[in-house]
Amino acid sequence: MLLLSVLALSAINKVYAAIGPTVTLDYGTFTGHRDDSAGIISYRGIRYADAPVGELRWRAPISPPTNNLGNVDATQFADACIQTAQTTIAAGFSEDCLFGNVYIPTTKAANETLPVLVWFHGGGFQGGSTHDIPNSNPMVQPPAYPVVFVSFEYRLGQFGFLGGARVKNDGDLNIGLLDQRAALRWVQRYIGKFGGDKSRVTIWGQSAGAGSTMFHLLAEGGNPGGLFRAAMGDSPSLNFMPAYTDPYVEGIFDQFASFAGCGGKGDEVMKCLRFVDGSRLALAGSQTIGARTSTLFTFAPIIDDAFLKERPVEAFKNGRFAHVPVLFGSNTNEGAWWSAFLPNPAANTSMTNATETTVFNFLQGQFATLTRASFDRAVAQFYPLSDYGTFSLQGQQMYGEMRYICTASLITGGAFDQGLPAYQFHYNNPILGSDHTAELTAFFSSSPPSDEGDKDLFAAMREYWTNFAATGIPRAKNAPSWSAVTTSAGSPRIRLQPGSLGLEEFTSALAARCAFWHGISGELNV
Template sequence: MKLYNKLLAWQSCLAVALAACNDTENPRVDLGYATYEGTALSNGVNQFLGMRFAAPPVGQNRFKLPQEVIQEHGIVSAKSHGSLCLPVDGLAFTPPPGQDMSEDCLFVDVYHPAHANGTPAQNLPVMVWISGGGFVQLLNENYNGTGLVEASNNGVVIVSFNYRVGPYGFLASEELQKEGSLNIGLQDQRAAMKWVEQHIGKFGGDPNNVTLFATSAGSGSVLLHTLAYGGHPPESENVNWRAGIAPAVWLPSVHKVEEIQYQYDHLLNATNCSDLACLRSLDSDTIQRANRGFPFPGQANVPLFPYGPVTDGHLLTGTPSEMLRNGSFAKHRPLILGSSSTEGTIFATQANTTQDVNDFLKTQFPDLTEYDLAQANTQYSSVPSTFPGVNVTKSPKFYQLSQMYGDMAFSCVASEFAAGLSRAGVDVYLLRDHVLDPDEVAAGFIVPHTWELQAVWGPEYAPQSVAVPGANSYDVGGVNHWMVGVVQAYWLSFARTGGNPNAAKAAGAPFWEPYRHGERLKLQTNSTTMESLHEEELDRCALWSKLSAKTHI
């Protein structure tokens, strides 16, 4: 009888795609190309870590579009994260303890409720995380999705993945263009999204209810996927996602290939290579030693983000602003877009003079003229040199510069896209993060870039602040802890419904009105409310919109 029952149990295991039917009681999933064994956590969440979604992008696959995933035999462990993708050398990025980095890095993680057994009737909404890092490093610190699954009352499936950055993901040249190997990092993202569409049902997720959520360059990626193929991808390039959440949204300059060819030429020179075949023949260590940023031609300093997407005539047919103005975007996906009150404070350098301001901006955007810069300096002349609660002395022009950069690359991106998409009938919800942490304010960062992360993931599951690592006001007992529930409820409601943040918002949280004529939600402890874009903001954003052909945003 015991043998008979065991056989029945194994038959049941085969009848569903997710099985926790082995001697160790750890869940297994058969994806066709591999059978992975994950971990059953004590809180009722199963996690599968470090699963491949594409072939290793090494050797002849280096600088190529993601290739079909390889077959793996036997039971493959999915109990630890895969390697993170290699950053541009010289950046101050330190991976989490015990985490390595490698060129072989195309891995995906899944967190799902153990009760979700892969039967269609029980399929749950899926939230797919796209990490930031400015396309030069992958700040995927292996966020633990357990907290969001718990916050959803075991009602969502969380997915995160790696994608190539720096030259591995965004090298551009005439040779690569002829081969069709441009914007590889974005294509990695789309390959991961296709993997979700094909396999997430086996983890109890609904492939027809997928919401992208992100921060920083990940949020910019959500916008770039909204623009992809002008909103009308060919069937072979289509990816299935329903809505997107993009706070701290940042867009890079998107140049033409010929404007970025110099990066490829520098890499050839640094490796003593003469062509792409040679670059692919090198070992990873040799490539990584040559992997650094270079100044724009005619500039002395390396820009903050030297690598990024380019116009390729297919995925991206122009700069983001051009495509927005031309209506070249998907018009059926609701979006949350947002920024913090002082996005630029972690990026701006100490600036004592107007010339210091101009030098910083010319390093990032070399096509800006002296007249353009003079206009900008006049527009921002009223920015104060300090703020209440700041306990450090910043240089006289620091906050002017940080506001300029924060507007042009972050805040105005959010409001301009909210306006343009809304006019086309897209449901857009705009926000301003003004959750004040005492330590962040005292250090002069006010509300820095990506400060929302601890509220989204939960403070015990998110990385530390990029500005003040010890900032802990989102922790239990902290002054901002209540905001964790508010933010998570808006995010989860949006994901469950495919675009409505209000359906299951937190008790006491305000109704979030969609963007029509400048409306946005201001997130602030004890003061979360709807507000309108300020007239001064609109004037500043109008300037950057006028200059978008020169910033290439």
């Protein structure tokens, strides 16, 4: 009996032995930070690809790294990718930015593998980084289902989404997305070393990060390549997507090359751009977006005829996407404040002298091929000024729906049409606000809210999301059941509201507005 007890105790100790803070891969040994108060071991600044500089600018990433890195201190973030608004390369940013971060719960048993949640940050494909995730990452530990949480930097703006035939002929397009794809392959190769289950990978992001997960669903004609088994997205962004040869794209290239000092170089332009100092490229990117005063995001994914061959609306309507479970949604006030950021007063609907033409200019600045005739039809049939009172609120509703809200409906409805599990959410928080990014407080805030309704809501949201990553079904204790959508419009959806958490219908009026925007997808290039 004593021998059995000793053997049993030994087995228990072996199963529940804490994982150490050092992990050895085939190209280096990484020592992270163990935080017992947060219950997390974090590994930050893990290089997943060679530095994309010099001859590797505007080329697909080389991953895993080709050189052995030896012993690496992985307790701090590495440099983030240069953001397009920067006029120079600020401290903490670099072209050499292809790094990832891994967070593991200390409660993970030594021989246990956990589901993996891969996060792609937002920022309009021109900004953002992984550094916003706190070390006390609440998504890693209960009350959420324990997961291995991974985040990756990817090239942004002019470094990650420069388009045009000259890039295609001497490089690669959409390389920010190719960075992400390489990161997912890195997960398949190495996440087992961190206790993650490579067969249970869910990709997730917000805004441009949710747009990224959408594009991975569409990539290579809808081939997930065994890289993930489910996808989630908060406020998926439907951006203007012309072909790489479109004059709009070529015009951006010419403008950027000129600001970089490489204008007029003909066939040598890419060689020139790869030779230019990185600080000059940073300034040139800032100058390019600064010259386009009606446009929020100049650099973004485009049709490249390789990685992305089809625009989202057409692909989701015709079932040409990765057939995996999805969870996507949006916030009530997705369109708030965007126009106010525009320097051009003729496209800034917050100006006191704004008119309906101002609203049109705002929307056309984001979707360059939108015609005035289609805009006028949208206003007359779906967005009359009398419903909103001000041009600012009218433009806010139009932009929020055409870019974000209707995109969540498109993805979940398209999945339903293919017989796939699909879940849609609507975040509506009268207390803390429901603007774009507002829901992220539920997932990543390191301090709990003071309101009990918010506390309960945030706990439920973390459980819904992590249980979906673990099982493919969003469940939460002491919270309503979240039913899969049962219509092509993505209805029903769950209303994430403090004190009023439950299912709601995606209204017929909203579905009609979304159908209008998606019905002119060819005109909008979306």
